[in-house]
Amino acid sequence: MPDRDHLEHDRPDHEDEPTHEHGAGPEAGPATPSDEAPAVEAGADDAPSEPLATEGASDEDLFSDGPFQPEGGVPTRAGFVAIVGKPNVGKSTLLNTILGVKVAPITNKPQTTRRGVRGIYSVEHRQLVFLDTPGYHRGGTALSGAMNQAVRDSVIDVEVVLWVVDLRRPPGDEDKDVARMLGGIGPEARIWLVGNKVDAAKYPDEALDLYRDLAPKVERVITISALNDPEAVYALRDDLLELLPSNPFFFPGDVRSDQSRETWASELIRESAMTHLRQEIPYAVAVNVTEWDDPPEGSDQPVYMHAEIWVEKMGHRPIVLGKGGAMIKEIGRTARKQLELFMQRRVYLDLEVVVRRDWRDDRDALRELGYEV
Numbered sequence: 001m002p003d004r005d006h007l008e009h010d011r012p013d014h015e016d017e018p019t020h021e022h023g024a025g026p027e028a029g030p031a032t033p034s035d036e037a038p039a040v041e042a043g044a045d046d047a048p049s050e051p052l053a054t055e056g057a058s059d060e061d062l063f064s065d066g067p068f069q070p071e072g073g074v075p076t077r078a079g080f081v082a083i084v085g086k087p088n089v090g091k092s093t094l095l096n097t098i099l100g101v102k103v104a105p106i107t108n109k110p111q112t113t114r115r116g117v118r119g120i121y122s123v124e125h126r127q128l129v130f131l132d133t134p135g136y137h138r139g140g141t142a143l144s145g146a147m148n149q150a151v152r153d154s155v156i157d158v159e160v161v162l163w164v165v166d167l168r169r170p171p172g173d174e175d176k177d178v179a180r181m182l183g184g185i186g187p188e189a190r191i192w193l194v195g196n197k198v199d200a201a202k203y204p205d206e207a208l209d210l211y212r213d214l215a216p217k218v219e220r221v222i223t224i225s226a227l228n229d230p231e232a233v234y235a236l237r238d239d240l241l242e243l244l245p246s247n248p249f250f251f252p253g254d255v256r257s258d259q260s261r262e263t264w265a266s267e268l269i270r271e272s273a274m275t276h277l278r279q280e281i282p283y284a285v286a287v288n289v290t291e292w293d294d295p296p297e298g299s300d301q302p303v304y305m306h307a308e309i310w311v312e313k314m315g316h317r318p319i320v321l322g323k324g325g326a327m328i329k330e331i332g333r334t335a336r337k338q339l340e341l342f343m344q345r346r347v348y349l350d351l352e353v354v355v356r357r358d359w360r361d362d363r364d365a366l367r368e369l370g371y372e373v
Contacts, residue, residue: 077244078127080157084182085164086174090196094164094226095119095132097233102342103132103257103264122253126241129250131158159243160190165211167201167223179214190243192220194236199225262289263370265339269307269351272335273320276327281319286310286359286369291350302346305339310356310365317353328353 083091096102099119119130163182165175182191193215195201195208204223212218224232251258259267270287277285288308295301309328311317321328328351336349359365 074125075246076125076127076249077241078129078247078249079159079244080129080131081240082131082133082158082161083164084133084161084178086172086178089164089166090226091132091164094162094194094196094224094233095130097226097230098128098130098237099256101256102338103259118251118258120251120256120258121237122249122251123241126244127249127251127253128237128240128244158189159245160192160240161185162192162194163215163218164194164196165207167195167198167204167207170207170210171214175211176214179211182215183217187217190219191215191217192222193218195221195223196226198223199228262292265289265292265305266307268338269309269331269335269349272331272338273309275334276331277320281311281316284312284316284360285320286356288369300346302348303343304348304350306350306352308352308354310354310359312356312358312360314355317355320353 083095085091096119099121103119119132121128121130161182163178165171171179185191193208193211195204195211198204201207208221208223212221222232222236224236226233257264266287266289269289270285273285273287286309288310289305290308291304291306293304295303309320309331311320319327320331322330332349332351336347339347339349356362356365
């Protein structure tokens, strides 16, 4: 039985300013979608797997189940693109920029992305399905094994593999591991080397040559700054659209991800935890959204979400809680701002710290979080 610490909720001083991080103490500020956060990513077993729609959509359309095919009977083109690379090279930033909406978590810490995320870009009668993968890395836990297997699975039967590298640094051991993996895929696969963070690199050309030497099968080499040069990213996206084969759409044309809403919210909360926590704690944290209650239609009540923050050791729990609940309150506040901004709805975020001992090596726990192990 996991150990739990669920703090009691304190009413704030102002009744019209409800607290959204359950048990984290009173929070100042109105409960309205915030302009301070950037634009916006395992759920309950019986939660519907509803995909995310575009940013700014109404709440009714946020998890669309609309028609798959465009109207008019015009032939469609669709295909898959895998985004691979070692941790912290900007894969998720690239995907979010391509889509124009945040479907994958981003922090400055490695291994922020733990599960494969499908991002979907549809325009007119063409559809790109991107597979954003966890960073391919060396690790001995069952979680690491599941993450690396997700990367290997992603490069099967795709139109293009985008191998993203960080041009600020020469290739390291994990880059070489990625190159070896790509060397084993079929000859029909296109591999494009995407040199990211070119704007911050001192010797980008020299670094790019070193990466290219690792993978002689590379068909094309591109340099971008996924964070600071969106026009270069859009040009890459347009080039990918030109390669699509004739296929029906794989997803409805108005959605941007196939994640369930619970998974998406879990990843946003975990991103917030990784941003605020230090040392080894962020890598021992998981988030599981166990409850999502929409208010009655026409109600001005907030959406209620209950989420468990998992830690592996009893000693980690007070660190996540913080003195007087300050840390968990800050985690919740940052996550709530992003949730509200994307959903355009008020959110009451109820966070609970749960000790799941050694969950990264517990296959049952990993399956509960949605990993295939």
